[in-house]
Amino acid sequence: VLGMLNIRFKEKGDELRAHCMSGTHEDNTPSWFINKNSGMFQCFSCGYRGNLHTLIKELTGQTLYEYLQIDNPDEYMFKAMLTKKKKRIRKIPTKLKITGDILDPHSDKQVMEYLRNRNIDDQFINDFHIKYCNFIVINGTKFRNRILIPIIVDGKILSYDGRTFTDDKPKVLYPKGTSLGTLFNIDNLNFDKELILVEGIMDMVKIYTHITKNVTTCFGINLSNKQIDLLENCQHLLVIPDNDKAGKQFISLLDKHMNYEYKIGFLESKDPGEASVEELKNTIQNAKLSIDYIIEKSGLFQSEEIKWRIK
Template identity: 25%
Template sequence: MSRRTRAGNNDIFDAPIPGDVLSALGKLGIEIVGEDSENWRIPCPAHLRRKGREDRNPSCYVHKDTGVFLCFSCAFKGPFVRLAEEIRGEGADDAAQWVSEQGVIDRAVRLLAGETYARKRETEEVTESHLALFTEPPAKALASKGITAEAARRFEILWDPKRKYWIFPVRDENGRLLGWQEKGKDHFLNYPEGMQKGDSLFGLQALEGEEGVLVESPVDTAVLWTAGIAGGLAPYGAILTPKQLRILGGRLSRLVDAHDNDHDGKRERRKVFDHFHGTGLIVRYFDYGDLAVKDPGEMTPEENRAAYKNAYHPMMRRLSTFGRR
C-alpha cells in the first residue's frame, strides 16, 4: 500500500507511529485475518458506524511498517492514530498519547528512507526441538474448529497450552522446519520474524497423489480432511508467491481452488486459474453455491463434501450461463 497516494492524508508522518504495529493492533483488540508482503488485513472497525453493518468480508489493510491503513469498502483511512481513536473512542489527543506510549519509531527515519524503508527482520534459527514446547490440541479446541485429533496429527497442527494458541509449523518443500504461525483470539504471529513462509505450502508433507485442494487457512486443511477430503494445501493467506505456484505446478495435475468466498478470495482464485490455464494442471473452483459462508471452516462436513464434489471448471460455468441467456 502506497503510504501517500492511498492514505491520502498530508499529516501521516506528523502522527506517532507504533514501534510494533502488530503488537499495537493486538492491544486494540483488532483481529488479523490475512496478510500480504506489506500489509495486515483486518475487519474495518468503522464499518458499523459508516455503513450501518459489521465488516463481514474484511478489506481493510494496515501497512506493516507505517501503520497507515485503508478500507477499500467504506474508504475509512489514515495514519495509525485514527485506528486507535476509532477503537478507544476518547478523541484524537488520547489516541496520539496511547500510540506514543507503545514505543514509536522516529518519523525522520521513515521520511529519509522513503518508500524503500523496511525494518530489518532477522530470521532466528529454529530446530525440531522447539516444537517440543507444544502439545496436541485439546478436545474442546478441536471441536471448536470442527476437526478431529487424527486430522490435527496428520497436518502436524499443535497447541500452545500456556497461551492457548494454535501452532502451525512452517516447513520448506523438503520438510525442513522454518518456524511456525501462532493463532489465537486477537493474536496472529509468524515466528521467527522474517520467516520465509512463502517458500512452501502448509499440508505439503501430508500430500498424497496429484490432486490438491487450495485453502487460505492451515486449519482448513484439517477441516477438509475431517470431511473426508484429502489434499488440503494452504499458502498461509490469500496470496500465493511465485515459488508456491511453482510447487503446485510441479506436484499437481489437478487443483480444486477453495480460496475464501469473499472479494479477495475470488480475485486470487481467478489469478490461480489464469496462471495455470493451458499448462496441463486442471483447475476447478470449489462450489460454495449460495451458502453465506466465508470458507470451509464455516461449513458442515456435508456442505464441504458437496462443494468439493460439485467443483467446476470456471470456463465451463461461464459457457453454461451464457447458453441459458
C-alpha cells in the same frame, strides 16, 4: 481449432499471427498473436485478449469441449497435463531460534476446547504435530497464548503458524525471517491425484478428516512464485475459496498465473471451515472448470455486442 474456425494464420516459432477477430477495427497488417503452448492470445493494436475457451464461446456460443465434441473434459485435461514438464522446486532450509516452552495441547483445557470447537480431533493434532505455547519467542517474534502448527518441508520445520486461542490480534502470526513459499503438508501431497486447495489451515480440517487427505493451503490469498511453481506440478487442482472479497481476489490471482485448467468449487454462503461435510462433498462433486466459472461470474457474454457477435 483455428483451422476449424477458418482463421488464416502465419506461424513463427511458438507464436501464430492472424487478423484480429475482435471486429472493432480494420487489421490489414495482422496484429493478433496466439501462443501455441498456452492458447492465450492478444491483439497488439486494440488490446483484445483471451484464450481458446473465450474465443470459441464468443464465436460459437459453445464451450471449447462442446465444440471439439469432447465428452469427458477431465480425461482430456489429464492427458494434456501429462505432457507438461514438471518443475524442480528448490527448497530453502530455515533455522529457527526458539526461546521458551512448546507444550502438548492436551495439557490445557482451554486449548483443547478451542481445537474441538474447530472440529480438530486427535488424529489431526497428531498428523500435523500441533502444539501450543503460553509465551515463547521465535526468531525475535513474540508468541503469547498461541496454537502452534509447524510448517514442515523435507521433514524439517520451516516456520510456524501461530494462531491465537484467546482472540488476541493478529489472529495468525508467523516468525520473522521465515519463508511461506510452500504448500502446507507438502511432504505428503500427491500431485498426480486431485489436490484440493483452500486458503487457510482451518478451512482444510473437515476435508482432511472426512473426505480426502490430499488437501492443502497456501496460507492466505497472496501466492508466491514458489507456490505457483508447486501448483503447476499438480495434475488435477480443485480450489475452494472463501466466500468473500478476498476469495474472489484469490481466484483472480490464481487464474492470472496458472497456465492450465483447474476446477473451482464455490460455497454460496459459507467458507470451507464453516460448511458441513455434506456441503463440502457436494461442492467438490459439482466443481466447475475455472474458465467456465470465471466466464459465468464475470457476465462476459451478456453484453449486447457479444450476443450480436455470437449470433
